[in-house]
Amino acid sequence: MxxxxxxxxxxxxxxxxxxxxxxxxxxxxxxxxxxxDAVLMGSNTVLTGFGVKAGETFPESDDAFQPREKDPDDNRPILVVPDSKGQIRIWSEILKLPYINSVLVLCSRSTPREYLDFLDERYIDYLVVGYQKVDLENALEELNTKFGVxxxxxxxxxxxxxxxxxxxxxxxxxxxxxxxxxxxxxxxxxxxxxxxxxxxxxxxxxxxxxxxxxxxxxxxxxxxxxxxxx
Ligand SMILES: NC(=O)c1ccc[n+]([C@@H]2O[C@H](COP(=O)([O-])OP(=O)(O)OC[C@H]3O[C@@H](n4cnc5c(N)ncnc54)[C@H](OP(=O)(O)O)[C@@H]3O)[C@@H](O)[C@H]2O)c1
Incomplete structure (x- = not known):
């Protein structure tokens, strides 16, 4: 659905x-x-909102590299961001937003492996949907089936x-x-x-x-x- x-x-x-x-x-x-259940935010909106350029990083604490516990009673929405080019590198800052419970990055087959490794090292969830760009129809379907959105x-x-x-x-x-x-x-x-x-x-x-x-x-x-x- x-x-x-x-x-x-x-x-x-x-x-x-x-x-x-x-x-x-x-x-x-x-x-x-x-x-x-989810807020879908464009990668340019994220970069503009945080006042950073593509690829820019912030200093990270050790916590950024630890798995995060999810509270099943947390009803705040997931923040979902299509970022097939791997432009956003400030996920630990983004996770501090008070109105979200977690983040999910939408990538495609064209997303550099290096970026997927970057996300893995930080326990940031991602979905690979689409070839060049993110296939938004499939992404929305998967949000529903896998995350109940x-x-x-x-x-x-x-x-x-x-x-x-x-x-x-x-x-x-x-x-x-x-x-x-x-x-x-x-x-x-x-x-x-x-x-x-x-x-x-x-x-x-x-x-x-x-x-x-x-x-x-x-x-x-x-x-x-x-x-x-x-
Ligand atoms: N006034 C308001 O209510 C409001 C609200 C939000 C934002 N804004 C402003 O809007 C500006 C940013 O907006 P924007 O329009 O430049 O960018 P955007 O909508 O924030 O970002 C573009 C998004 O579209 C994705 N995309 C591009 N082509 C695609 C395709 N063919 N298939 C699937 N996904 C695709 C990009 O993914 P990839 O990264 O994978 O290419 C990216 O995530 C900022 O200035 C912000 O301040 C204003």
Missing amino acids: MPIVILYNAVSLDGRITGFDADLELYYELASKWDV KKVRVDSGGVLNGILLRQGLADEIHLLVHPELVGGSTPNSIFQTNDTDGELEPIKLYLGGMEKIKDDIIYLRYRILDGMFK
């Missing part, structure tokens, strides 16, 4: 995901109330959102629309794809909820109509 996949972004009124004063406290406060919150930029949307893997999109206009011409929206994809039909949505949630911020929830791109 495929899990329910919900894309979640803070956006400016002109649909941009960076370059404005996003209310992160509100973003995470709302997110903490969702009953999700039924609902996923996607906390990512337009690239990962774009792939999930084009592959018909996203079910809902939730937006916190901020009263700011950013402008600009760089690709920086919640849905990034090749320009040639513009020849495809737009993805149709229907409104699931709309709320003025704080100050002038609107919380919008849309469902994605099935079968548009499958």
Whole structure:
């Protein structure tokens, strides 16, 4: 069974995901109330969030190389990150995030062996799914069958959102629309794809909820109509 996949972004009124004063406290406060089993985060989002470059490391204590005990009663979600190029090397820092119980890295057959060894040495779980890039459909299926994941919150930029949307893997999109206009011409929206994809039909949505949630911020929830791109 495929899990329910919900894309979640803070956006400016002109649909941009960076370059404005996003209310992160509100973003995470709302997110903490969702009953999700996994948070899917793009590798660029992780690198940007921690302010590190690809491959950058932090000093590690001996604990980073010890197996970690898992508490079966810990209901916090797993953090799942596609990182086929082996860019993220700060997993012991990431594991300190208070809202996750563990991490799972998604790799592909193209992931350097050296990176898989790096993860093994640190007892970081990973799945190898796909050839060049991570096969997200298989990854989501395996999250369900191997880890019991039924609902996923996607906390990512337009690239990962774009792939999930084009592959018909996203079910809902939730937006916190901020009263700011950013402008600009760089690709920086919640849905990034090749320009040639513009020849495809737009993805149709229907409104699931709309709320003025704080100050002038609107919380919008849309469902994605099935079968548009499958
Ligand atoms: N405002 C908001 O709500 C919000 C939320 C999150 C992030 N952001 C911002 O968004 C920016 C980062 O977003 P981004 O769009 O650049 O990157 P991203 O979505 O964070 O990362 C791209 C992800 O897509 C994966 N990917 C790329 N091509 C793929 C393919 N063909 N098949 C499967 N997976 C594929 C990459 O995996 P590989 O590493 O394996 O290539 C990577 O994990 C940052 O500036 C961040 O601050 C804003």
